[in-house]
Amino acid sequence: MWDFEFTLEVMPDLLEGLWITVQATVMGYLIALTLGLAIAMVRRVPYAGGVVHGVMEFIRTTPLLVQLVFVFLLAPSTVSAMTIGVVVLGVHYSAYTAEVYRSGIEGVAKGQWEAARALSLPARRTWGAIVLPQAIRKVIPALGNYLIAMFKDTPLLFAIGVAELLTQAQRLGAANFRVVEMYTLVGFLFLIVSIPSAILIRRLERRYAAV
Amino acid sequence: MEFLIERLPLYLDGAWVTIQLTIGGCAMAFVLAMVFGTLGSMKHWLPRAVATVYVEVFRGIAALVLMFWMAFALPLMTGFQLENRFAAIVALGLNVGAYGAEVVRAAINAVPKAQVEATVALNMSWFQRTRLVVLPQAWAQMLPTFGNLVIELMKATAVAYLIGVADLTAVAQQMRQGTGETIVAFTGALILYYLMAQVLITGMRVLERRANRKLGRTQAGDTGLKALLKHPAIGGGSAGVG
Numbered sequence: 001m002w003d004f005e006f007t008l009e010v011m012p013d014l015l016e017g018l019w020i021t022v023q024a025t026v027m028g029y030l031i032a033l034t035l036g037l038a039i040a041m042v043r044r045v046p047y048a049g050g051v052v053h054g055v056m057e058f059i060r061t062t063p064l065l066v067q068l069v070f071v072f073l074l075a076p077s078t079v080s081a082m083t084i085g086v087v088v089l090g091v092h093y094s095a096y097t098a099e100v101y102r103s104g105i106e107g108v109a110k111g112q113w114e115a116a117r118a119l120s121l122p123a124r125r126t127w128g129a130i131v132l133p134q135a136i137r138k139v140i141p142a143l144g145n146y147l148i149a150m151f152k153d154t155p156l157l158f159a160i161g162v163a164e165l166l167t168q169a170q171r172l173g174a175a176n177f178r179v180v181e182m183y184t185l186v187g188f189l190f191l192i193v194s195i196p197s198a199i200l201i202r203r204l205e206r207r208y209a210a211v
Numbered sequence: 212m213e214f215l216i217e218r219l220p221l222y223l224d225g226a227w228v229t230i231q232l233t234i235g236g237c238a239m240a241f242v243l244a245m246v247f248g249t250l251g252s253m254k255h256w257l258p259r260a261v262a263t264v265y266v267e268v269f270r271g272i273a274a275l276v277l278m279f280w281m282a283f284a285l286p287l288m289t290g291f292q293l294e295n296r297f298a299a300i301v302a303l304g305l306n307v308g309a310y311g312a313e314v315v316r317a318a319i320n321a322v323p324k325a326q327v328e329a330t331v332a333l334n335m336s337w338f339q340r341t342r343l344v345v346l347p348q349a350w351a352q353m354l355p356t357f358g359n360l361v362i363e364l365m366k367a368t369a370v371a372y373l374i375g376v377a378d379l380t381a382v383a384q385q386m387r388q389g390t391g392e393t394i395v396a397f398t399g400a401l402i403l404y405y406l407m408a409q410v411l412i413t414g415m416r417v418l419e420r421r422a423n424r425k426l427g428r429t430q431a432g433d434t435g436l437k438a439l440l441k442h443p444a445i446g447g448g449s450a451g452v453g
Contacts, residue, residue, distance in 0.1 A: 061362060061408035062401045063369035066380050070397040073387065152273040159373060166276060183284040187272045194271040 007181055010172045017168030018189055024086050024164060025151045031090025032146065036097025040105060041127065043098070060095040065156050067092060072160040085157040093150055100142045104135035141205035148197055152190070165189060215399045218386060225382030226403050232299055232368040232378060233407075237361055239304025240311050247308070248315020249341075262312060269309035275370045278302035282374040299371035307364045314356045318349035351422040358415035362408050369404075379403055 039056060043049040059067070068088050075084055108131050116126040155166040165186055173182035215222075243265075251262030269277070281298040285291065293301065322345050330340040372381040383400035387393050423429060 058401075058405055061366070061412075062404040063366040063380065065369040065372075066383065066397065066400055066404065069380075069384070070393070070401070073393045073397075152271075155273045155275040156370070158275070166273075166279070170279075180284045180287050183276065183280040186276050187280060190273060190276060191268065191271040195267055198267070198271070 003178060003181060006176065006178055007185065010176075010182070010185075013168055013172055014165065014185060014189065017163060017165035018193070020082075020162065021151070021154045021164040022193075024082065024089065024154050024157060024162065025147070027086045028089035028093065028154075029147050029150055031087065032093035032097045032150070033143065035090065035094035037101050037132075039094060039098035040101035043102060044105075056095040056098060059092055064089070064092045064153060065159055068156055069159055081157070081160045081162045085154075085160060085162050089150060089153065089157075093146055096146055096149075097143060100139045100146070101135065103142075104139035105131060107138055108134050137208065140208050141201060144201040144204060148194055148201065151194060151197070155186075214390070214392060214395050218399075221382055221386070222379065222399055222403060225377065225379035225400075226407065228296070228376065228378040229365070229368050229380075229404075230407070232296065232303065232371055232376070233361075233365045233411075235297075235300035236303035236307060236364050236368065239300060240307035240360070240364065243304060243308030244311025244315050247312035248319065251312060251316035252319040262316070266309045266312050269305045270313075272306070274302060274306040274367050275373065277306055278370060278374055295374055295376050296371070299368070299374060299376055303364055303367055303371075306367070307360055310360055310363075311357065314353050314360070315349070318352040319345060321352055322348045347422075347426060351419070351426055351428070354415065354419045354422055358412065358419070361411050361415060365407060365411060366404070 039052055042052050068085065071088050072081065072084050112130055112134070113126070116130050121130070154164055157164050158166045158170065161167065169182040169186045173179040247262045247265050250258035251266070253259060278299055281293060281302045282295060285293065285298075326344055326348065327340065330344050335343070368378060369380040372378050372384065379400050383396050386396035386399075390396065
Protein backbone atom coordinates (compact mmCIF):
# COMPACT_ATOMS: atom_id res chain seq x y z
CA MET A 1 0.00 0.00 0.00
CA TRP A 2 2.78 2.41 0.88
CA ASP A 3 4.87 3.19 -2.22
CA PHE A 4 8.47 3.49 -1.05
CA GLU A 5 9.91 4.15 -4.49
CA PHE A 6 7.60 7.09 -4.90
CA THR A 7 8.57 8.33 -1.44
CA LEU A 8 12.24 8.44 -2.41
CA GLU A 9 11.44 10.01 -5.75
CA VAL A 10 9.62 13.01 -4.28
CA MET A 11 11.99 13.51 -1.35
CA PRO A 12 14.16 16.17 -3.05
CA ASP A 13 11.10 18.26 -3.90
CA LEU A 14 9.73 17.89 -0.40
CA LEU A 15 13.03 18.86 1.18
CA GLU A 16 13.07 21.93 -1.04
CA GLY A 17 9.66 22.80 0.38
CA LEU A 18 10.96 22.21 3.89
CA TRP A 19 13.86 24.56 3.18
CA ILE A 20 11.46 27.31 2.16
CA THR A 21 9.44 26.60 5.31
CA VAL A 22 12.58 27.01 7.41
CA GLN A 23 13.56 30.22 5.62
CA ALA A 24 10.12 31.73 6.13
CA THR A 25 10.20 30.76 9.82
CA VAL A 26 13.62 32.29 10.44
CA MET A 27 12.89 35.55 8.63
CA GLY A 28 9.46 35.89 10.21
CA TYR A 29 10.99 35.19 13.62
CA LEU A 30 13.58 37.94 13.17
CA ILE A 31 10.76 40.40 12.43
CA ALA A 32 8.80 39.18 15.45
CA LEU A 33 11.83 39.51 17.73
CA THR A 34 12.73 43.08 16.73
CA LEU A 35 9.22 44.45 16.22
CA GLY A 36 8.02 42.82 19.43
CA LEU A 37 10.77 44.53 21.40
CA ALA A 38 9.94 47.89 19.83
CA ILE A 39 6.26 47.42 20.68
CA ALA A 40 7.03 46.43 24.26
CA MET A 41 9.06 49.63 24.66
CA VAL A 42 6.44 51.87 23.02
CA ARG A 43 3.82 50.37 25.36
CA ARG A 44 5.42 52.25 28.24
CA VAL A 45 4.72 55.56 26.52
CA PRO A 46 1.39 57.10 27.62
CA TYR A 47 -1.43 57.19 24.99
CA ALA A 48 0.72 55.78 22.17
CA GLY A 49 1.18 52.68 24.30
CA GLY A 50 -2.57 52.27 24.73
CA VAL A 51 -3.22 52.58 21.01
CA VAL A 52 -0.48 50.09 20.14
CA HIS A 53 -1.85 47.72 22.75
CA GLY A 54 -5.32 47.85 21.22
CA VAL A 55 -4.01 47.17 17.73
CA MET A 56 -1.89 44.27 18.95
CA GLU A 57 -4.83 42.82 20.87
CA PHE A 58 -6.84 42.84 17.65
CA ILE A 59 -4.04 41.11 15.74
CA ARG A 60 -3.60 38.57 18.51
CA THR A 61 -7.24 37.56 18.71
CA THR A 62 -8.00 37.22 14.99
CA PRO A 63 -6.87 34.31 12.79
CA LEU A 64 -3.48 34.50 11.11
CA LEU A 65 -4.91 32.80 8.04
CA VAL A 66 -7.47 35.56 7.48
CA GLN A 67 -4.80 38.22 7.98
CA LEU A 68 -2.54 36.48 5.45
CA VAL A 69 -5.19 36.21 2.76
CA PHE A 70 -6.42 39.74 3.44
CA VAL A 71 -3.00 41.36 3.04
CA PHE A 72 -2.20 39.15 0.07
CA LEU A 73 -5.32 40.32 -1.76
CA LEU A 74 -4.65 43.97 -0.98
CA ALA A 75 -0.94 44.06 -1.78
CA PRO A 76 0.18 45.09 -5.25
CA SER A 77 1.01 42.13 -7.47
CA THR A 78 4.67 43.14 -7.64
CA VAL A 79 5.22 41.99 -4.05
CA SER A 80 5.98 38.28 -3.87
CA ALA A 81 3.75 35.93 -1.86
CA MET A 82 6.77 34.86 0.17
CA THR A 83 7.48 38.46 1.25
CA ILE A 84 3.87 38.97 2.27
CA GLY A 85 3.85 35.67 4.11
CA VAL A 86 7.01 36.45 6.05
CA VAL A 87 5.90 39.97 6.98
CA VAL A 88 2.40 38.97 8.11
CA LEU A 89 3.78 36.02 10.07
CA GLY A 90 6.35 38.29 11.71
CA VAL A 91 3.87 41.04 12.59
CA HIS A 92 1.33 38.52 13.92
CA TYR A 93 3.87 36.92 16.22
CA SER A 94 5.27 40.27 17.32
CA ALA A 95 1.96 40.67 19.17
CA TYR A 96 2.96 37.61 21.20
CA THR A 97 6.65 38.40 21.63
CA ALA A 98 5.76 41.95 22.73
CA GLU A 99 3.81 40.47 25.66
CA VAL A 100 6.76 38.25 26.52
CA TYR A 101 9.20 41.18 26.46
CA ARG A 102 6.76 43.24 28.49
CA SER A 103 6.59 40.64 31.25
CA GLY A 104 10.40 40.61 31.25
CA ILE A 105 10.63 44.40 31.42
CA GLU A 106 8.07 44.54 34.22
CA GLY A 107 10.09 41.92 36.06
CA VAL A 108 13.07 44.26 36.31
CA ALA A 109 13.18 45.59 39.87
CA LYS A 110 11.90 49.14 40.30
CA GLY A 111 15.08 50.07 42.13
CA GLN A 112 17.02 49.52 38.93
CA TRP A 113 15.00 52.22 37.14
CA GLU A 114 15.40 54.53 40.11
CA ALA A 115 19.15 53.92 40.26
CA ALA A 116 19.44 54.74 36.56
CA ARG A 117 17.52 57.97 37.18
CA ALA A 118 19.66 58.82 40.19
CA LEU A 119 22.75 58.44 38.03
CA SER A 120 20.95 60.65 35.47
CA LEU A 121 21.62 58.18 32.71
CA PRO A 122 20.02 59.07 29.38
CA ALA A 123 17.07 56.91 28.29
CA ARG A 124 19.18 55.09 25.75
CA ARG A 125 21.68 53.91 28.36
CA THR A 126 18.94 53.06 30.86
CA TRP A 127 17.32 50.71 28.37
CA GLY A 128 20.45 49.44 26.68
CA ALA A 129 22.75 48.91 29.65
CA ILE A 130 20.37 48.23 32.55
CA VAL A 131 16.81 47.23 31.73
CA LEU A 132 17.01 45.18 28.54
CA PRO A 133 19.97 42.94 29.45
CA GLN A 134 18.12 41.84 32.58
CA ALA A 135 14.72 41.59 30.95
CA ILE A 136 15.73 39.64 27.84
CA ARG A 137 17.77 37.06 29.72
CA LYS A 138 14.71 35.98 31.63
CA VAL A 139 12.43 35.65 28.62
CA ILE A 140 14.70 33.68 26.27
CA PRO A 141 12.90 30.35 26.84
CA ALA A 142 9.48 31.90 26.24
CA LEU A 143 10.75 33.54 23.06
CA GLY A 144 12.17 30.20 21.95
CA ASN A 145 8.77 28.58 22.21
CA TYR A 146 7.41 31.04 19.66
CA LEU A 147 10.06 29.92 17.17
CA ILE A 148 8.54 26.43 17.20
CA ALA A 149 5.04 27.87 17.17
CA MET A 150 5.89 29.88 14.07
CA PHE A 151 7.40 26.91 12.34
CA LYS A 152 4.12 25.10 12.82
CA ASP A 153 2.18 28.01 11.39
CA THR A 154 4.10 28.18 8.11
CA PRO A 155 1.78 25.66 6.36
CA LEU A 156 -0.75 28.51 6.35
CA LEU A 157 1.39 30.09 3.60
CA PHE A 158 -0.20 27.37 1.46
CA ALA A 159 -3.27 29.59 1.30
CA ILE A 160 -1.39 32.31 -0.60
CA GLY A 161 0.57 29.93 -2.79
CA VAL A 162 4.07 30.03 -1.30
CA ALA A 163 5.92 26.86 -2.36
CA GLU A 164 6.49 25.65 1.20
CA LEU A 165 6.30 22.07 2.41
CA LEU A 166 2.54 21.57 2.42
CA THR A 167 2.08 23.29 -0.95
CA GLN A 168 4.72 21.03 -2.50
CA ALA A 169 3.11 17.97 -0.95
CA GLN A 170 -0.30 18.97 -2.26
CA ARG A 171 1.08 19.54 -5.77
CA LEU A 172 3.05 16.26 -5.88
CA GLY A 173 0.25 14.27 -4.31
CA ALA A 174 -2.32 15.51 -6.79
CA ALA A 175 -0.03 14.96 -9.77
CA ASN A 176 0.76 11.35 -8.82
CA PHE A 177 -2.49 10.35 -7.09
CA ARG A 178 -0.56 9.41 -3.96
CA VAL A 179 -2.08 11.68 -1.35
CA VAL A 180 -1.65 9.36 1.64
CA GLU A 181 2.13 9.17 1.34
CA MET A 182 2.48 12.91 0.79
CA TYR A 183 0.50 14.13 3.78
CA THR A 184 1.98 11.48 6.06
CA LEU A 185 5.49 12.48 4.98
CA VAL A 186 4.75 16.13 5.69
CA GLY A 187 3.66 15.12 9.19
CA PHE A 188 6.90 13.18 9.70
CA LEU A 189 9.08 16.00 8.40
CA PHE A 190 7.39 18.36 10.83
CA LEU A 191 8.09 16.01 13.72
CA ILE A 192 11.71 15.57 12.66
CA VAL A 193 12.25 19.31 12.93
CA SER A 194 10.00 20.24 15.83
CA ILE A 195 10.80 17.52 18.38
CA PRO A 196 14.58 18.14 18.42
CA SER A 197 14.03 21.91 18.61
CA ALA A 198 11.64 21.44 21.50
CA ILE A 199 14.27 19.39 23.33
CA LEU A 200 16.91 22.03 22.61
CA ILE A 201 14.70 24.81 23.94
CA ARG A 202 13.89 22.80 27.06
CA ARG A 203 17.65 22.53 27.68
CA LEU A 204 18.09 26.27 27.21
CA GLU A 205 15.22 26.82 29.60
CA ARG A 206 16.91 24.74 32.30
CA ARG A 207 20.19 26.55 31.77
CA TYR A 208 18.66 30.00 32.06
CA ALA A 209 16.37 29.03 34.91
CA ALA A 210 19.50 28.36 36.97
CA VAL A 211 20.81 31.90 36.43
CA MET B 212 -21.36 49.74 6.16
CA GLU B 213 -24.61 49.22 4.30
CA PHE B 214 -22.88 46.44 2.44
CA LEU B 215 -22.08 44.65 5.68
CA ILE B 216 -25.52 45.09 7.21
CA GLU B 217 -27.13 43.66 4.10
CA ARG B 218 -24.97 40.57 4.26
CA LEU B 219 -24.97 40.17 8.01
CA PRO B 220 -27.12 36.99 7.96
CA LEU B 221 -24.56 35.27 5.74
CA TYR B 222 -21.75 36.33 8.04
CA LEU B 223 -23.66 35.09 11.05
CA ASP B 224 -24.17 31.72 9.33
CA GLY B 225 -20.41 31.49 8.87
CA ALA B 226 -19.80 32.62 12.43
CA TRP B 227 -22.18 29.93 13.66
CA VAL B 228 -20.11 27.27 11.90
CA THR B 229 -16.98 28.76 13.46
CA ILE B 230 -18.65 28.60 16.88
CA GLN B 231 -19.59 24.96 16.32
CA LEU B 232 -16.01 24.12 15.38
CA THR B 233 -14.74 25.97 18.44
CA ILE B 234 -17.11 24.24 20.83
CA GLY B 235 -16.50 20.80 19.31
CA GLY B 236 -12.74 21.28 19.24
CA CYS B 237 -12.70 22.57 22.83
CA ALA B 238 -14.78 19.66 24.10
CA MET B 239 -12.52 17.11 22.45
CA ALA B 240 -9.31 18.93 23.43
CA PHE B 241 -10.53 19.19 27.03
CA VAL B 242 -11.22 15.48 27.37
CA LEU B 243 -7.90 14.54 25.74
CA ALA B 244 -6.00 17.06 27.87
CA MET B 245 -7.54 15.73 31.08
CA VAL B 246 -6.93 12.08 30.22
CA PHE B 247 -3.37 12.44 28.94
CA GLY B 248 -2.47 15.09 31.50
CA THR B 249 -3.51 12.77 34.34
CA LEU B 250 -1.63 9.88 32.72
CA GLY B 251 1.44 12.11 32.43
CA SER B 252 1.38 12.93 36.12
CA MET B 253 1.37 9.30 37.26
CA LYS B 254 4.36 7.62 38.85
CA HIS B 255 4.44 4.48 36.72
CA TRP B 256 6.50 4.80 33.54
CA LEU B 257 3.95 3.27 31.17
CA PRO B 258 1.14 5.86 31.43
CA ARG B 259 3.77 8.58 31.37
CA ALA B 260 5.29 7.17 28.17
CA VAL B 261 1.85 7.02 26.54
CA ALA B 262 1.19 10.64 27.47
CA THR B 263 4.59 11.80 26.22
CA VAL B 264 4.13 10.13 22.83
CA TYR B 265 0.69 11.69 22.40
CA VAL B 266 1.88 15.15 23.42
CA GLU B 267 5.04 15.21 21.33
CA VAL B 268 3.41 13.82 18.19
CA PHE B 269 0.36 16.05 18.11
CA ARG B 270 2.13 19.16 19.34
CA GLY B 271 4.80 18.68 16.70
CA ILE B 272 2.51 18.50 13.67
CA ALA B 273 0.85 21.67 12.41
CA ALA B 274 -2.95 21.77 12.80
CA LEU B 275 -3.39 22.39 9.08
CA VAL B 276 -1.30 19.35 8.13
CA LEU B 277 -3.29 17.23 10.57
CA MET B 278 -6.52 18.54 9.09
CA PHE B 279 -5.44 17.77 5.52
CA TRP B 280 -4.48 14.30 6.63
CA MET B 281 -7.86 13.73 8.27
CA ALA B 282 -9.78 15.10 5.30
CA PHE B 283 -7.79 13.72 2.36
CA ALA B 284 -5.45 10.91 3.43
CA LEU B 285 -7.62 9.05 5.94
CA PRO B 286 -10.48 8.31 3.51
CA LEU B 287 -8.03 6.81 0.99
CA MET B 288 -6.33 4.69 3.63
CA THR B 289 -9.37 3.38 5.42
CA GLY B 290 -12.16 4.02 2.95
CA PHE B 291 -13.95 5.92 5.68
CA GLN B 292 -14.87 9.49 4.77
CA LEU B 293 -15.24 11.83 7.73
CA GLU B 294 -17.57 14.74 7.29
CA ASN B 295 -15.39 17.83 6.68
CA ARG B 296 -16.62 19.65 9.72
CA PHE B 297 -16.00 16.60 11.88
CA ALA B 298 -12.51 16.11 10.41
CA ALA B 299 -11.69 19.70 11.34
CA ILE B 300 -12.95 19.21 14.90
CA VAL B 301 -10.93 16.01 15.34
CA ALA B 302 -7.74 17.62 14.01
CA LEU B 303 -8.15 20.71 16.21
CA GLY B 304 -9.05 18.62 19.24
CA LEU B 305 -6.01 16.36 18.88
CA ASN B 306 -3.71 19.33 18.33
CA VAL B 307 -4.93 21.58 21.13
CA GLY B 308 -5.44 18.60 23.43
CA ALA B 309 -1.69 17.96 23.27
CA TYR B 310 -0.97 21.49 24.48
CA GLY B 311 -3.66 21.15 27.13
CA ALA B 312 -2.26 17.83 28.40
CA GLU B 313 1.02 19.56 29.23
CA VAL B 314 -0.87 22.28 31.09
CA VAL B 315 -2.86 19.71 33.07
CA ARG B 316 0.25 17.69 33.89
CA ALA B 317 2.14 20.77 35.09
CA ALA B 318 -0.84 21.94 37.19
CA ILE B 319 -1.30 18.55 38.86
CA ASN B 320 2.42 18.35 39.62
CA ALA B 321 2.32 21.86 41.07
CA VAL B 322 -0.15 20.88 43.80
CA PRO B 323 1.94 20.97 47.01
CA LYS B 324 3.16 17.57 48.09
CA ALA B 325 1.95 18.07 51.64
CA GLN B 326 -1.62 18.17 50.31
CA VAL B 327 -1.21 14.69 48.86
CA GLU B 328 0.44 13.46 52.05
CA ALA B 329 -2.48 14.79 54.04
CA THR B 330 -4.93 12.78 51.92
CA VAL B 331 -2.87 9.67 52.58
CA ALA B 332 -3.00 10.43 56.31
CA LEU B 333 -6.78 10.78 56.03
CA ASN B 334 -6.92 7.37 54.36
CA MET B 335 -8.49 8.66 51.16
CA SER B 336 -8.55 6.50 48.05
CA TRP B 337 -6.76 7.62 44.84
CA PHE B 338 -10.11 8.59 43.35
CA GLN B 339 -11.18 10.63 46.39
CA ARG B 340 -7.83 12.35 46.61
CA THR B 341 -7.91 13.35 42.95
CA ARG B 342 -11.51 14.50 42.94
CA LEU B 343 -11.62 16.32 46.27
CA VAL B 344 -8.13 17.69 46.77
CA VAL B 345 -5.81 17.61 43.79
CA LEU B 346 -8.08 18.54 40.87
CA PRO B 347 -9.80 21.59 42.43
CA GLN B 348 -6.41 23.13 43.16
CA ALA B 349 -4.91 22.16 39.82
CA TRP B 350 -8.06 23.41 38.07
CA ALA B 351 -7.56 26.98 39.33
CA GLN B 352 -4.03 26.89 38.02
CA MET B 353 -4.95 25.47 34.61
CA LEU B 354 -7.66 27.97 33.77
CA PRO B 355 -5.58 31.01 32.74
CA THR B 356 -3.55 28.93 30.26
CA PHE B 357 -6.69 27.14 29.08
CA GLY B 358 -8.11 30.58 28.31
CA ASN B 359 -5.26 31.25 25.91
CA LEU B 360 -5.67 27.83 24.32
CA VAL B 361 -9.38 28.44 23.74
CA ILE B 362 -8.56 31.65 21.85
CA GLU B 363 -5.87 29.84 19.87
CA LEU B 364 -8.34 27.11 18.98
CA MET B 365 -10.98 29.60 17.90
CA LYS B 366 -8.42 31.28 15.63
CA ALA B 367 -7.23 27.94 14.29
CA THR B 368 -10.75 27.07 13.10
CA ALA B 369 -10.22 29.53 10.22
CA VAL B 370 -7.98 26.89 8.65
CA ALA B 371 -10.99 24.62 8.16
CA TYR B 372 -12.05 26.67 5.17
CA LEU B 373 -9.08 25.19 3.29
CA ILE B 374 -10.66 21.73 3.54
CA GLY B 375 -14.02 23.07 2.42
CA VAL B 376 -15.89 23.95 5.60
CA ALA B 377 -18.21 26.94 5.12
CA ASP B 378 -17.01 28.88 8.16
CA LEU B 379 -16.65 32.62 8.69
CA THR B 380 -13.46 32.81 6.61
CA ALA B 381 -15.12 30.97 3.74
CA VAL B 382 -18.02 33.46 3.84
CA ALA B 383 -15.55 36.36 3.67
CA GLN B 384 -13.91 34.77 0.64
CA GLN B 385 -17.26 34.28 -1.10
CA MET B 386 -18.21 37.88 -0.38
CA ARG B 387 -14.99 39.09 -1.90
CA GLN B 388 -15.32 36.94 -4.98
CA GLY B 389 -18.95 37.92 -5.44
CA THR B 390 -18.50 41.67 -5.04
CA GLY B 391 -14.79 42.44 -5.36
CA GLU B 392 -14.94 44.41 -2.08
CA THR B 393 -11.86 42.92 -0.43
CA ILE B 394 -11.49 45.41 2.40
CA VAL B 395 -15.11 45.37 3.55
CA ALA B 396 -15.50 41.61 3.20
CA PHE B 397 -12.46 40.79 5.28
CA THR B 398 -12.80 43.56 7.84
CA GLY B 399 -16.28 42.25 8.63
CA ALA B 400 -14.91 38.76 9.27
CA LEU B 401 -12.01 40.03 11.38
CA ILE B 402 -14.35 42.08 13.56
CA LEU B 403 -16.60 39.08 14.14
CA TYR B 404 -13.59 36.96 15.09
CA TYR B 405 -12.47 39.70 17.46
CA LEU B 406 -15.89 39.86 19.11
CA MET B 407 -16.01 36.09 19.54
CA ALA B 408 -12.58 36.21 21.18
CA GLN B 409 -13.76 38.89 23.59
CA VAL B 410 -16.74 36.75 24.62
CA LEU B 411 -14.46 33.75 25.18
CA ILE B 412 -11.97 35.80 27.20
CA THR B 413 -14.73 37.14 29.45
CA GLY B 414 -16.18 33.66 29.89
CA MET B 415 -12.82 32.22 30.90
CA ARG B 416 -12.33 35.00 33.43
CA VAL B 417 -15.69 34.20 35.02
CA LEU B 418 -14.63 30.56 35.33
CA GLU B 419 -11.29 31.59 36.79
CA ARG B 420 -12.90 33.77 39.42
CA ARG B 421 -15.34 31.04 40.36
CA ALA B 422 -12.56 28.46 40.73
CA ASN B 423 -10.53 30.79 42.93
CA ARG B 424 -13.52 31.71 45.05
CA LYS B 425 -14.26 28.04 45.67
CA LEU B 426 -10.74 27.61 46.99
CA GLY B 427 -11.18 30.68 49.18
CA ARG B 428 -8.71 32.72 47.17
CA THR B 429 -9.43 36.11 45.72
CA GLN B 430 -6.86 37.82 43.60
CA ALA B 431 -5.99 41.48 43.86
CA GLY B 432 -8.08 43.63 41.54
CA ASP B 433 -10.23 40.67 40.69
CA THR B 434 -13.52 41.91 42.01
CA GLY B 435 -16.24 43.90 40.31
CA LEU B 436 -17.55 43.72 36.77
CA LYS B 437 -14.80 45.85 35.29
CA ALA B 438 -12.16 43.28 36.16
CA LEU B 439 -13.84 40.88 33.74
CA LEU B 440 -12.82 43.07 30.83
CA LYS B 441 -9.17 42.87 31.78
CA HIS B 442 -7.14 40.65 29.52
CA PRO B 443 -5.35 37.69 30.98
CA ALA B 444 -1.58 37.79 30.75
CA ILE B 445 -0.25 35.40 28.18
CA GLY B 446 2.49 32.99 29.00
CA GLY B 447 5.12 31.51 26.73
CA GLY B 448 4.51 28.46 24.64
CA SER B 449 0.79 28.27 24.52
CA ALA B 450 0.59 29.72 21.03
CA GLY B 451 1.07 28.12 17.70
CA VAL B 452 -1.97 26.01 17.53
CA GLY B 453 -2.87 27.04 14.07
